[in-house]
Structures are given as structure tokens and as C-alpha cells.
Amino acid sequence: MENMIEVTSLEKSFSNYRALKDVSFEIRKGEIFGFLGPSGSGKTTTIKILTAQLKPTSGSAYVFGVPTHKLQEERYRKKIGVVSDDTSLYGRLSVYDNLKLYCDLYQVPLKRIEVVLQMVNLAHESKRIVSKLSKGMLQRVTLARAFLHEPELLFLDEPTSALDPVNTKHIYEGLERLKEKGTTIFLTTHDMNEAETLCDRVAFLNNGEIQLIGAPKKLCEQHGDPTLTVELIDGSEVIVPKGPDGAQQLFEYMSKDQVASVQSNYPTLGDIFVEVTGRKLS
Numbered sequence: 001m002e003n004m005i006e007v008t009s010l011e012k013s014f015s016n017y018r019a020l021k022d023v024s025f026e027i028r029k030g031e032i033f034g035f036l037g038p039s040g041s042g043k044t045t046t047i048k049i050l051t052a053q054l055k056p057t058s059g060s061a062y063v064f065g066v067p068t069h070k071l072q073e074e075r076y077r078k079k080i081g082v083v084s085d086d087t088s089l090y091g092r093l094s095v096y097d098n099l100k101l102y103c104d105l106y107q108v109p110l111k112r113i114e115v116v117l118q119m120v121n122l123a124h125e126s127k128r129i130v131s132k133l134s135k136g137m138l139q140r141v142t143l144a145r146a147f148l149h150e151p152e153l154l155f156l157d158e159p160t161s162a163l164d165p166v167n168t169k170h171i172y173e174g175l176e177r178l179k180e181k182g183t184t185i186f187l188t189t190h191d192m193n194e195a196e197t198l199c200d201r202v203a204f205l206n207n208g209e210i211q212l213i214g215a216p217k218k219l220c221e222q223h224g225d226p227t228l229t230v231e232l233i234d235g236s237e238v239i240v241p242k243g244p245d246g247a248q249q250l251f252e253y254m255s256k257d258q259v260a261s262v263q264s265n266y267p268t269l270g271d272i273f274v275e276v277t278g279r280k281l282s
């Protein structure tokens with residue numbers, strides 16, 4: 001599969017502080033890739049380098065097969081969408097007028113506004129003045145704006161941090177739809193559930209270093225305990241090993257109709273993060 005992003009031995013220092021240390025990863029076309037790390041681990045710095053807002057100190061970063069400094073060119077800018085804390089919306093204008101300005105800038109038909117407002121559950125709020133919106137609504141307008149020009153590559157810096165569960169679910173559905181259309185998504189989050197729900201692969205970032213990369217399910221299997229917990233109908237629990245011995249035990253419980261449930265003993269991504277980095281994510 002074609003790579004959308006290729007980062008090799010990336011370093012970023014601010015004065016003497018090394019914010020990114022020998023960071024390497026690639027992101028395939030059409031993937032949702034999660035960058036997970038606690039506050040200060042270097043997630044935003046990475047996004048800023050990948051969107052040409054910051055220059056790396058050393059190492060290389062390629063997006064669409066070109067070095068990131070070329071991304072300022074209009075033909076590449078049009079293919080990228082970025083959502084971060086910095087909303088850059090016009091406070092005195094309505095939601096609709098903010099999006100209209102963006103349509104003009106990116107030569108997008110105005111009918112897209114309705115589509116993206118529906119994606120972020122703001123279809124009935126288009127006349128609201130931006131300065132009067134809640135933090136969560138602002139976050140959703142920023143997402144709508146990033147979806148407007150149907151970018152090939154989306155950078156989302158903690159896209160649901162201000163959202164309630166209903167709107168979070170709405171955004172997840174929107175992101176899944178974009179993925180189905182082939183959009184590649186680079187997502188940073190503190191939220192392990194978000195990563196497990198959305199991401200094809202995740203990288204754990206800690207103190208500017210990548211400590212683990214993989215598909216959430218695979219990571220859980222690799223770090224899992226090779227046992228099953230069998231809950232019996234009398235309420236007791238038995239741990240049985242996976243494999244032929246466990247199968248025999250399970251068969252005996254089942255043939256006596258004693259099994260209420262069977263569960264794999266997999267850790268969550270959060271458990272693995274603590275195991276690998278020695279620290280909690282949030």
C-alpha cells in the first residue's frame with residue numbers, strides 16, 4: 001500500500017530541549033493512524049512539522065512523497081485539512097459565513113456546507129454567531145471546516161476533547177465515512193477508547209520517543225494473557241489456558257451446561273501504555 005506520510009529519524013529541539021527524539025513511522029493511504037501520548041510528549045510538535053508549520057531539527061518528513069517544506073504550495077495545501085486548538089474562525093460571523101469564506105478560498109461549491117454541518121451535528125446552527133458558541137460547538141465548526149474541501153489527508157489534534165458522548169459518536173461516524181471515501185487521518189488523542197474505536201494503527205509517544213506501533217487489536221493480543229476467564233452459572237469464575245487443555249476443560253463445563261460467559265483476558269490499550277511507558281496517559 002502507498003505511504004501518505006514517511007517520517008525517518010525525526011528530531012526537534014527547542015533550545016536545549018529535545019521535544020522529538022529519533023521518531024520514525026509511516027502512514028499508509030486510507031489509514032486512521034493514532035498518535036497517543038500524555039501531555040507534552042510531542043504530538044502537536046509532530047503535527048506542526050508534518051503540516052509545515054515547524055521545521056525539524058534533523059531527520060526527514062515526507063507527506064504525499066514530498067518533503068514537508070513543499071507543503072506550502074497551493075496544490076498540496078488543498079489536499080490537507082487540519083483541526084487544532086487554534087480555530088482561526090471569525091468570531092463576528094455566523095457559522096455559515098465562516099464556512100462560506102472557506103468555500104471561496106478553496107473553490108468548493110456552497111452546497112458542501114450543508115453536508116459538513118450534518119456530519120458534525122450542526123445542521124440547525126448555521127446562523128449562530130461564532131463568538132457565542134460553546135467550546136464543543138466551536139470544535140465541531142472547526143471539524144466541519146476541515147471536512148469542507150474533502151482533503152486527502154486530515155490532521156486532527158485531539159478532535160473530540162471538548163465534545164459530549166453524543167457528539168463524539170457523531171464525529172466518529174463522520175470520520176468513518178471519510179475513511180470509506182479514502183481519506184487518510186492522522187489523529188492525536190489522550191483517549192484510549194477513541195484510539196481503539198477509530199484507529200487502524202497507533203503509535204505510543206512518550207517523552208518525544210515512539211515506544212510502540214501497531215494495530216490496537218494486535219497489540220492487545222500480543223500483550224494479552226493466553227488465558228480465558230470462564231464465568232459459570234453459579235457465579236464463580238475459572239481461568240483456563242487457551243489451547244487443547246483449556247478446550248477440554250471448557251468442553252466439560254459446557255457439556256454440563258455450566259457456562260454463563262467466556263472472555264479473553266486481553267488488556268486495554270491503556271493497560272499496555274502503562275506497561276510499555278511506565279506512565280498513565282492522562
Ligand SMILES: Nc1ncnc2c1ncn2[C@@H]1O[C@H](COP(=O)(O)OP(=O)(O)OP(=O)(O)O)[C@@H](O)[C@H]1O
Pocket residue numbers: 014017019037038039040041042043044045046
Ligand atoms: N515553541 C516551543 N518552544 C519551546 N518548547 C516547546 C515549543 N513547542 C513545544 N514545546 C515543548 O515541547 C514538548 C512537546 O510539546 P507538544 O505541544 O508537542 O506536546 P503534546 O504531546 O502535543 O502535548 P498536549 O497533549 O498537552 O497538547 C513540551 O515539553 C513543550 O513544552
